[in-house]
Amino acid sequence: MADLLASLNPEQTQAVTLPPQHALILAGAGSGKTRVLTTRIAWLVETGQLDPHAVLAVTFTNKAAKEMLARLSVMLPISLRGMWMGTFHGLCNRLLRAHHKDAGLPALFQILDSADQLASIKRLLKTLNVDDEKYPPRELQHFINAQKEQGVRAAAVEAYDDFTRRRVALYAEYEAQCQRESVVDFAELLLRTYELLTRNEPVRRHYQRRFRHILVDEFQDTNVLQYRWLKLLATGDADTPGACLFCVGDDDQSIYRFRGAEVGNMLAFEREFKVPNVIRLEQNYRSCGNILDAANAIIAHNTQRLGKQLWTDRGEGEPIRVYQAFTDLDEARWVVDEVQSLVRDGMSRADIALLYRSNAQSRVLEHQLFSAGVSYRVYGGLRFFERQEVKHALAYLRLIANPDDDTAFARVANFPTRGIGARSMEALQDAARTFNGSLYGTVPHLSGKPRKALEPFVALIEQLRQQTAGLPLPEAVEHVLDGSGLRVHYLSLKEKDGRERLENLDELISAANNFVAENEAPTAGADHPLLADFLAHASLEAGDHQADAGEDAVQLMTVHAAKGLEFDAVFLSGVEEGLFPHENSAREVDGLEEERRLMYVAVTRARRRLYVSLAQSRMLHGQTRYCVRSRFLDEIPVGLTKWLSPAQPVRAVQERSGAYATPRASSVHARGAPARDLGGLRIGQAVQHARFGVGTIVSAEGSGADARVQINFGPQGMKWLLLGVAKLDPV
DNA sequence: CGTGCGTCGATTTTT
DNA sequence: TCGACGCACG
Numbered sequence: 105m106a107d108l109l110a111s112l113n114p115e116q117t118q119a120v121t122l123p124p125q126h127a128l129i130l131a132g133a134g135s136g137k138t139r140v141l142t143t144r145i146a147w148l149v150e151t152g153q154l155d156p157h158a159v160l161a162v163t164f165t166n167k168a169a170k171e172m173l174a175r176l177s178v179m180l181p182i183s184l185r186g187m188w189m190g191t192f193h194g195l196c197n198r199l200l201r202a203h204h205k206d207a208g209l210p211a212l213f214q215i216l217d218s219a220d221q222l223a224s225i226k227r228l229l230k231t232l233n234v235d236d237e238k239y240p241p242r243e244l245q246h247f248i249n250a251q252k253e254q255g256v257r258a259a260a261v262e263a264y265d266d267f268t269r270r271r272v273a274l275y276a277e278y279e280a281q282c283q284r285e286s287v288v289d290f291a292e293l294l295l296r297t298y299e300l301l302t303r304n305e306p307v308r309r310h311y312q313r314r315f316r317h318i319l320v321d322e323f324q325d326t327n328v329l330q331y332r333w334l335k336l337l338a339t340g341d342a343d344t345p346g347a348c349l350f351c352v353g354d355d356d357q358s359i360y361r362f363r364g365a366e367v368g369n370m371l372a373f374e375r376e377f378k379v380p381n382v383i384r385l386e387q388n389y390r391s392c393g394n395i396l397d398a399a400n401a402i403i404a405h406n407t408q409r410l411g412k413q414l415w416t417d418r419g420e421g422e423p424i425r426v427y428q429a430f431t432d433l434d435e436a437r438w439v440v441d442e443v444q445s446l447v448r449d450g451m452s453r454a455d456i457a458l459l460y461r462s463n464a465q466s467r468v469l470e471h472q473l474f475s476a477g478v479s480y481r482v483y484g485g486l487r488f489f490e491r492q493e494v495k496h497a498l499a500y501l502r503l504i505a506n507p508d509d510d511t512a513f514a515r516v517a518n519f520p521t522r523g524i525g526a527r528s529m530e531a532l533q534d535a536a537r538t539f540n541g542s543l544y545g546t547v548p549h550l551s552g553k554p555r556k557a558l559e560p561f562v563a564l565i566e567q568l569r570q571q572t573a574g575l576p577l578p579e580a581v582e583h584v585l586d587g588s589g590l591r592v593h594y595l596s597l598k599e600k601d602g603r604e605r606l607e608n609l610d611e612l613i614s615a616a617n618n619f620v621a622e623n624e625a626p627t628a629g630a631d632h633p634l635l636a637d638f639l640a641h642a643s644l645e646a647g648d649h650q651a652d653a654g655e656d657a658v659q660l661m662t663v664h665a666a667k668g669l670e671f672d673a674v675f676l677s678g679v680e681e682g683l684f685p686h687e688n689s690a691r692e693v694d695g696l697e698e699e700r701r702l703m704y705v706a707v708t709r710a711r712r713r714l715y716v717s718l719a720q721s722r723m724l725h726g727q728t729r730y731c732v733r734s735r736f737l738d739e740i741p742v743g744l745t746k747w748l749s750p751a752q753p754v755r756a757v758q759e760r761s762g763a764y765a766t767p768r769a770s771s772v773h774a775r776g777a778p779a780r781d782l783g784g785l786r787i788g789q790a791v792q793h794a795r796f797g798v799g800t801i802v803s804a805e806g807s808g809a810d811a812r813v814q815i816n817f818g819p820q821g822m823k824w825l826l827l828g829v830a831k832l833d834p835v
Numbered sequence: 836c837g838t839g840c841g842t843c844g845a846t847t848t849t850t
Numbered sequence: 851t852c853g854a855c856g857c858a859c860g
Contacts, residue, residue, distance in 0.1 A: 165849060193850045217850075290850045325849090363848060462846050467852090484848090521836070644850060664847050686846050702847080725845060726851035 108147055108179060112139075119383045120144045122350075124153060124317070127381040128374055129352040132414045133399070133708035134390030134670065137352050141319055142172055144350060145187075146179040148317060157186035158316035160337065160347070164325055166191055166645045168668075172321070188315070192330055193290055194644055196297040200288075201640075203307055207300045212505050212636045214287045214512075215643035219490065221245060221289045224511045228274070228281055231533050239274065248275050252291035253364045255298060255329045285508050285542060291329075298333050312339060315347045323353030323373070327364040331372070338377075349377060355410045356403050359664060359702050361694075370410065388414045388708075390670050392421020395714050398740045399707040400788040404802045405739055406697045407818045411800075413788050414708075423746035425715045428733065432465075432678075432722040436472040439675050442715060443478060443658060446673055453479065455672040457659045459706055461684040464724075465677060466660050473658065483661035488647030493594060493605040494612055498642055500588045501581065504569045505635050508542035517543075517561050520593035524561065528554040564588070573631045577638055578616040585609055615642075663706040674710035679718045680731035703736045716745075741803065791832040796820045798835055 109117050116136055119129050120143045131137035145161065148154035163169045169190045177184055188195060197215065200207050216224060225248075226241045228234075251261055258276035263269040282288060288296060301308045318338050320326070326334070340346030351373055358367040374382060388396055396414045403409070425442075429435035443456055458469055458480075466482055473480045488494060496519055499512035507513075518524040531554040536546040544565070547558045568587050572580035585591045594605045619638050659671070678684055684703065689695030707714060718733050789801050799817035811827040825832070 191850065215850090218848090293850080360848075362846080464845075464852090518836090523836090525836070646850080662847065683846095688846060698847095723851070 108143055108150065112136075112143065113387050115383055115385050115387070116140050116143075119381075119385070120147050122381050122383075124148075124348050125381060126349045126373075126377045126379045127351070127383065128323075128370065128379050129350070129383050129385060130410055130412055131352050131354055131385040132388060132412050133354065133357060133705070134388040135385035135414070136389060137354075137385065138168070138171060138175065138321070140385065141321055141350075141352055142175045142179065145176060145317075145319065149180060149182070154317055155186075156180075156182065156184055158314060159187045159189070159319070160195070160315040160317070161187070161189040161319045161321075162195065162334075163189075163191055163321040166194070168321055169194070191644070192333070193293050196293040197640055197644060199297050199300070199311075200293065203300060203304070206304050206307055207296050208283075209288070209296070210286045210506075212286070214285075214502055214506055214509050214636075215293065215640050216282075216287050216289045216511065217490070217643045217646065218245075218290070219495075220287075220511050220643075223515070224281065224285075224287070224289075225278060227510065227514060227533075228278055231537050232274075232277060234274065239271065244271060244274060244278075247271050248278060249289070249291045250364065251275060252289075252295045253327045253329050255295060255332060257295075281510075284540070285510050286506050287509060287511065294329050294333060298329060298336065301333075301336050308336070309341065311337060312341070312346070313344045317350065318347045319350040319352070321352055323351040324355050324358040324367050324370060325353070325360050325365045326369050328366055328369075331366065331369045335376070349373070354412075356406075356412060356701055357667065357705050359667065359698060359705060361698055362692075384412055386412055386414055388416045390711055391416065391708060392418055392712060394420045394423055394744045395707060395710050397788070398424055398714070398744050399704050401741050401744075401803065402700060402707065402736055402739045403704045404788050404800045404816055405822075406700050407816060408694070408697065409818075411790075422713055424740065424744055425713070426737070426745050426747050426749070427715065427717040428747075428749045429717065429719045430721065432468050432719045433472075435677055435717050435719040436468040439469060439677060439715070439717060440472040440476050440478060442675070443473075444476060446713075447478070451672060453656045453658045456675070457661065457666060457669070457671040457673070457709065458675045458677065459661060459663050459666050459709065460677050461663060461686055461702070462678075463662060465683075468723075469660060469677070473660075479655060479657040480660055481655070481657040483659065483665045488608070488611070488615070489642045490646050491605075491608055493590070493608055494642075497581070497585060497588070497590055497609060497612055498639065500565070500568065500584045500590070501635060502639055503544070503565050504572060504580075504584070505632060505639060507544040507565065510536075510543045513543040516588070517558070520589045522561060522589075524557045528557040532558060569631075575632075577620050577632075577634045578613050580632060580635065581613050581616045585613075663702050666709050667705050670709055670711055672711045673713040673715070674706070675715040675717065676706050677717045678722070679716050679734040679737050680722070681734055682729070682731065683722070684734055684736065700736065703734075716740075739803070790835045791815065792835050793817070793825070793830060793832055796823060799823075 109120065112120060116139070119127065119140050129140060131140065145159060149156055161172060163172065173184065173189055200209060204211050204213065222241055222245050225245050229236050229239065229241060258272050258279055261272045261275070263272050282292065301311065315337060318334060320334060334349065338347045338349045353370060355367050355370055358365060373379060393416055396416055400413050427438055429438055439458060446456060447453055460466060463484060470480065470482065489498070496516055499516040502509045502512040514529070517529065532543055532546060532550060535549055536543050539546050539549055544562060547555065547562045550558065564587070568584055571587065572583050575583065591606070591609060594602045594609065596602070616638060619641060620634060623634060623637060685696055685699035689699045716737060718731065718737070720731060722729050722731055790798055791801060792798050793815070796817040797820060799815040799820070802814045802816045802822065804811065804813040812824050813827060814822060814824050816822050
């Protein structure tokens with residue numbers, strides 16, 4: 105047990121060994137968050153305070169869940185079988201499978217991924233003859249998901265205008281369609297589970313009693329419904345106290361508001377649960393001092409923060425290298441040159457990341473890397489289970505498991521082509537609407553040509569179902585690939601395209617094999633053992649973003665995708681106004697602050713070297729744009745940077761009173777000389793002012809009698825104060 | 836039923 | 851500029 109705590113710092117130890125109470129851990133970037141989370145569980149178990157069966161550990165991504173499990177199994181020699189650990193969606197799936205009757209679902213309900221959901225909505229709009237110009241499917245999808253993520257059913261939406269009322273009606277139609285087809289989308293998994301727990305007292309109490317400790321990773325990313333879900337599970341009653349909630353997160357790394365994340369949950373949690381323990385993990389084990397100082401200085405400009413400052417004992421390291429190029433092309437050339445020089449100096453390509461705000465920026469970089477013959481890998485493409493050929497194969501499997509799955513039906517009825525035209529499908533959809541049945545079930549009700557065209561397909565599915573009954577999953581998959589004609593179809597494609605798709609189909613069989621190996625106990629007596637579970641797995645875990653793990657390649661990705669990762673050297677390109685911060689963010693509430701958090705995430709990815717670059721002009725949407733450098737660059741104290749291009753390190757025009765800025769040669773930075781001028785104050789430091797209250801020093805300039813500092817007083821705003829005049833006390 | 840061309844749009848994305 | 855998607859044609 106002492107081993108567990110041996111290499112933890114005092115704050116980490118404190119977090120791990122807290123008494124069984126609610127806790128909020130504010131874990132800065134690189135502060136050992138996952139470690140604390142897993143060690144907390146291990147410690148509770150080892151000290152006999154917690155049975156593994158009573159643990160519920162929630163993450164957002166499968167990757168994080170797997171990592172936690174892997175680390176935990178190293179720490180704990182015992183079986184972790186009884187532990188509930190997984191993503192919100194994975195856990196909800198598990199709950200709904202176990203209680204499908206109570207949740208109003210058939211045992212073999214299917215899960216729609218986003219693409220399936222969109223297809224389903226398009227189909228709905230078509231059958232209802234809705235003008236998709238006025239109600240774009242994507243927007244409707246977003247509307248529906250947003251409602252569900254707030255925990256709001258169609259019947260409960262408050263609509264005050266015709267447009268909204270119509271969308272709500274479509275939301276209701278969509279709900280009905282899903283129910284009829286026995287499918288649930290991602291948001292539905294959460295909402296359905298939440299409703300199950302709310303309405304069904306025995307089930308609710310069972311889990312409320314079972315889970316004694318609930319641990320949440322990336323708590324700042326939870327949405328409204330997820331937080332309510334957690335609250336519900338952590339509630340006790342007269343007989344049993346509620347579970348202890350242990351939430352780990354970082355408000356400064358909250359970058360997913362656009363998809364419903366609600367940072368406010370952190371404050372709400374602290375308030376509503378009267379959290380007695382708020383612990384800050386501020387010691388950073390990843391980056392050198394200069395990088396952390398830059399990150400601290402940038403994020404200090406945000407007003408609504410819980411407050412945190414990263415530090416390290418590793419020394420200041422190298423300066424942040426800044427380069428201003430003439431064009432985006434020059435910028436890319438420079439980046440690739442630097443990459444090559446790092447590689448020449450012995451750095452492994454895989455330890456180098458090229459980050460950007462938006463995907464479009466990767467093209468120039470890729471082009472230059474390709475020309476220079478540097479191997480690279482771009483994150484963010486299609487994932488395995490999202491590939492067309494794989495989805496087709498899965499659609500056949502889905503129809504075998506659940507013939508009512510109209511999305512699957514519509515997808516493969518005529519793929520490979522078997523003479524089912526648009527007319528036949530239309531006739532079928534109309535008929536299905538009148539009979540209020542599934543496409544599959546309606547075929548016998550048809551007559552004439554459509555029936556003739558569709559009957560063979562239904563017969564094929566029936567045949568496949570019978571032939572695969574009782575077969576082990578991989579063999580069933582294999583059989584479906586042949587019986588459906590998919591394999592022959594891709595075999596006939598000449599191009600390398602077809603070849604690749606065939607390989608992916610083979611890969612699907614391997615995936616089925618792996619799945620069977622990892623899930624040894626199939627549901628007894630099922631006709632198609634593990635099939636439904638495999639399909640759920642395919643929807644919930646779309647697979648890696650193209651692995652190729654062994655290859656030593658430079659990594660290209662958006663800043664969002666880089667969250668949680670770290671690299672020896674990080675290149676951040678396109679640090680320009682309009683791009684980063686992105687111009688669209690100006691229209692969103694607190695958009696700039698979210699962009700700044702994104703910048704903070706980007707900077708804190710670097711272990712040893714950080715390169716920041718920008719271009720004076722950039723090709724965007726086929727037009728040349730002239731760029732001003734990002735305000736975020738100016739928020740980095742000058743003393744931390746080293747300009748590699750002959751650009752002036754000072755913005756031409758300063759926003760304050762339009763005056764030209766004084767050169768900031770003597771700017772304060774966290775570590776370094778002019779501290780004396782400021783009476784020992786540093787950037788990032790919290791100070792007290794008689795009138796404005798407590799604030800954080802954000803930047804400083806001038807010296808001697810002119811020395812002044814910019815202080816962020818949160819709600820009171822940002823102020824420039826003369827050091828000689830203002831009375832400031834460190835807090 | 837598949838192909839070719841024109842139009843339109845263009846942050847970030849996991850489950 | 852590039853790509854995805856929808857529609858018209860063979």
